[in-house]
Amino acid sequence: MKLSKNIAFALVAVAAGISVTGSAIAAEAGKHPMQQKWSFDGAFGKYDQAALQRGWQVYQQVCAACHSLKYFRFRNLGDMGYDNPMIKAFAKEYEVAGEPDDYGDETVRAALPQDAFPDPFPNENAARASNNGALPPDLSLIIKARHDGANYVYSLLAGYDDAPAGFEVTEGMTYNAYFKGAQIAMASPLSADLIEYEDGTPATEEQMALDVVQFLNFVAEPKLEVRKHMGVNVLLFLLAMTIVFYLSMKKIWKPVKEGKIFYDDK
Amino acid sequence: MAEWEAVKPQNKALAWFEERLPILGLVNNVVGPGTPSPRNLNYWWNFGSLAGIMLMIQIISGIVLAMHYTPDTAVAFDSVERIVRDVNYGWLIRPMHANGASFFFIAVYIHILRGLYYGSYKAPREVLWMLGLVIFLLMMATAFMGYVLPWGQMSFWGATVITNLFSAIPLIGEDIVTLLWGGFSVDNPTLKRFFSLHFLLPFVILGVVILHIWAKKVSDSGNPLGVEVKSGADQIPFHPYYTVKDAFGLGVFLIIFAYFMFFTPDALGHPDNYIPANSLVTPDSIVPEWYFLPFYAILRSITFDLGIPFTDITFVPAKLLGVIAMFASILLLFVLPWLDSSKVRSGAFRPAFRKFFWILIVDLIVLTWVGGQKPSLVIAQVAGIEFTVVNLGLLGTIYYFSHFIIVLPILSRFEKTLPVPESISSAVIKTAS
Numbered sequence: 087m088k089l090s091k092n093i094a095f096a097l098v099a100v101a102a103g104i105s106v107t108g109s110a111i112a113a114e115a116g117k118h119p120m121q122q123k124w125s126f127d128g129a130f131g132k133y134d135q136a137a138l139q140r141g142w143q144v145y146q147q148v149c150a151a152c153h154s155l156k157y158f159r160f161r162n163l164g165d166m167g168y169d170n171p172m173i174k175a176f177a178k179e180y181e182v183a184g185e186p187d188d189y190g191d192e193t194v195r196a197a198l199p200q201d202a203f204p205d206p207f208p209n210e211n212a213a214r215a216s217n218n219g220a221l222p223p224d225l226s227l228i229i230k231a232r233h234d235g236a237n238y239v240y241s242l243l244a245g246y247d248d249a250p251a252g253f254e255v256t257e258g259m260t261y262n263a264y265f266k267g268a269q270i271a272m273a274s275p276l277s278a279d280l281i282e283y284e285d286g287t288p289a290t291e292e293q294m295a296l297d298v299v300q301f302l303n304f305v306a307e308p309k310l311e312v313r314k315h316m317g318v319n320v321l322l323f324l325l326a327m328t329i330v331f332y333l334s335m336k337k338i339w340k341p342v343k344e345g346k347i348f349y350d351d352k
Numbered sequence: 353m354a355e356w357e358a359v360k361p362q363n364k365a366l367a368w369f370e371e372r373l374p375i376l377g378l379v380n381n382v383v384g385p386g387t388p389s390p391r392n393l394n395y396w397w398n399f400g401s402l403a404g405i406m407l408m409i410q411i412i413s414g415i416v417l418a419m420h421y422t423p424d425t426a427v428a429f430d431s432v433e434r435i436v437r438d439v440n441y442g443w444l445i446r447p448m449h450a451n452g453a454s455f456f457f458i459a460v461y462i463h464i465l466r467g468l469y470y471g472s473y474k475a476p477r478e479v480l481w482m483l484g485l486v487i488f489l490l491m492m493a494t495a496f497m498g499y500v501l502p503w504g505q506m507s508f509w510g511a512t513v514i515t516n517l518f519s520a521i522p523l524i525g526e527d528i529v530t531l532l533w534g535g536f537s538v539d540n541p542t543l544k545r546f547f548s549l550h551f552l553l554p555f556v557i558l559g560v561v562i563l564h565i566w567a568k569k570v571s572d573s574g575n576p577l578g579v580e581v582k583s584g585a586d587q588i589p590f591h592p593y594y595t596v597k598d599a600f601g602l603g604v605f606l607i608i609f610a611y612f613m614f615f616t617p618d619a620l621g622h623p624d625n626y627i628p629a630n631s632l633v634t635p636d637s638i639v640p641e642w643y644f645l646p647f648y649a650i651l652r653s654i655t656f657d658l659g660i661p662f663t664d665i666t667f668v669p670a671k672l673l674g675v676i677a678m679f680a681s682i683l684l685l686f687v688l689p690w691l692d693s694s695k696v697r698s699g700a701f702r703p704a705f706r707k708f709f710w711i712l713i714v715d716l717i718v719l720t721w722v723g724g725q726k727p728s729l730v731i732a733q734v735a736g737i738e739f740t741v742v743n744l745g746l747l748g749t750i751y752y753f754s755h756f757i758i759v760l761p762i763l764s765r766f767e768k769t770l771p772v773p774e775s776i777s778s779a780v781i782k783t784a785s
Contacts, residue, residue, distance in 0.1 A: 231626035309443035317614025330605030345781035349388040350584030
């Protein structure tokens with residue numbers, strides 16, 4: 087009786103400790119992000135391939151003008167439902183630095199599936215020069231690098247609105263309630279029918295934001311599906327193992343509980 | 353000390369080997385049927401073996417990570433990303449190691465608190481207790497240096513804040529910091545020496561764990577009743593009884609561990625550590641991992657110099673006082689066996705002690721919360737006077753120290769304890785009458 091009370095207390099204490107850490111992390115400026123239901127949430131979550139492909143289109147045609155994706159390789163598109171010839175075709179549209187030629191001069195070549203997605207700018211200074219002094223962050227880990235990342239990026243993209251009366255927006259900045267300090271150097275990047283989806287889905291601002299977040303979540307963690315799939319199997323195995331151990335323990339301990347086992351006469 | 357029970361294998365070759373190196377005897381006498389153990393150990397006694405298993409999980413997953421990780425500021429962050437993206441099962445090994453650290457600390461914290469409640473530090477187990485504290489200190493150093501290795505923003509700024517603490521030490525502080533850094537700021541030499549030490553220290557921990565188990569063998573396990581074993585009737589063999597009980601506990605613990613590892617691998621980390629280290633951008637708030645929060649709270653709660661009031665004379669500046677308080681909060685535990693001189697060992701027979709124990713637990717939870725908040729955060733405002741997180745931290749710190757320095761010595765003198773049973777067997781075994 088007392089033991090179970092103690093265990094309950096310990097669990098509460100541990101849970102309190104964890105939620106304390108969580109709230110410590112949550113202490114961030116900016117409006118609380120709008121909560122969306124994502125297909126990749128939960129223990130059985132999976133990426134939505136159609137959304138991934140649309141998001142990839144949004145990234146290519148909109149975000150890639152300013153934002154790099156340095157950890158994303160063209161071959162990763164394979165996990166988004168594209169086959170090898172299609173991946174090669176995607177890559178071929180981009181140029182990357184090649185080996186020096188026989189005279190030692192620098193060359194460029196068409197990208198291959200193993201290449202990373204090329205940066206839009208040669209270096210940080212060039213990126214800042216083209217963006218009013220602001221540096222567009224690399225997006226490969228943006229979902230993991232922000233608290234409640236998927237909802238945050240979605241809210242940021244879909245949450246542009248007019249500044250409330252009395253709010254001074256600095257020259258060259260745009261009001262966005264979800265961004266820390268409520269002003270962001272990126273003007274609203276999405277607008278209805280900015281692109282034409284290959285699958286014919288109407289390209290609303292909301293749709294594009296949802297799709298590109300799905301894609302960016304995939305870029306941040308391409309192994310999400312295999313992780314969750316294995317997790318379910320591991321938990322089932324551990325559960326079975328634990329039950330077997332529990333039953334063994336009950337059986338082995340029975341004579342001890344009855345006071346029949348002593349160290350002397352083992 | 354329990355007697356050493358030799359093993360005589362039937363197999364001739366095995367017997368020949370056993371005579372020359374009694375390795376089976378060692379197993380038999382440490383976790384085998386030849387190891388007498390109190391018959392009444394409850395589930396709180398599971399956490400020692402759990403901590404040992406977590407140490408092994410950390411060493412094995414860490415060795416695999418070290419095969420792929422590159423300790424160089426230019427590529428450290430990239431190499432971690434390469435591990436989780438391109439190395440076979442790297443996506444599994446890295447969260448295992450990162451969450452493994454948290455679960456190692458969970459096991460060790462419960463193990464320590466169990467010792468506090470049941471008086472495991474009392475004679476004749478003082479050395480056993482102190483070796484445990486040495487392990488704890490080594491773990492903290494190892495975990496801190498490990499957190500620096502991914503070279504994210506929190507890695508870099510955590511390293512900067514913690515190494516800077518040593519600059520508070522008079523006279524030699526600055527030199528110590530330069531030595532830790534290997535230069536004049538946290539940079540490539542810092543990362544490389546932290547990697548080297550992060551690889552080394554777990555094996556030092558393993559060595560001290562062996563001493564810890566040896567000391568346990570000499571003084572025997574304590575038990576929830578706190579009365580020493582008097583006869584074989586008080587005991588049962590470790591194997592199979594406690595091996596199977598530990599196995600069951602391990603199953604439960606691994607289920608929780610696996611849940612975090614597979615379904616919320618980043619919940620115990622900080623999102624800022626997915627931003628590469630940048631010495632020009634300070635994060636909003638620099639927060640250590642959750643298992644350091646109470647100590648971080650103690651460090652930050654001291655915001656005043658120690659000197660003669662109403663004069664400019666300062667003996668100990670606030671920063672140094674904070675550092676002293678933080679280290680003292682752990683070093684204090686080394687003298688706990690002498691601070692608490694109560695003859696009754698177990699909290700089960702000490703009603704007043706038990707109340708203060710739970711107050712201490714609440715105090716530690718409060719300090720954990722305080723450590724994660726911004727120091728200037730106002731909790732309450734009464735009559736124009738602001739009560740901030742730091743104020744709460746100071747109260748928590750004062751209680752923490754008072755518990756050990758004032759409450760326990762007084763309790764051990766004046767507390768009315770409950771009658772202690774004559775022996776384990778008389779208390780536990782229901783006579784079949």
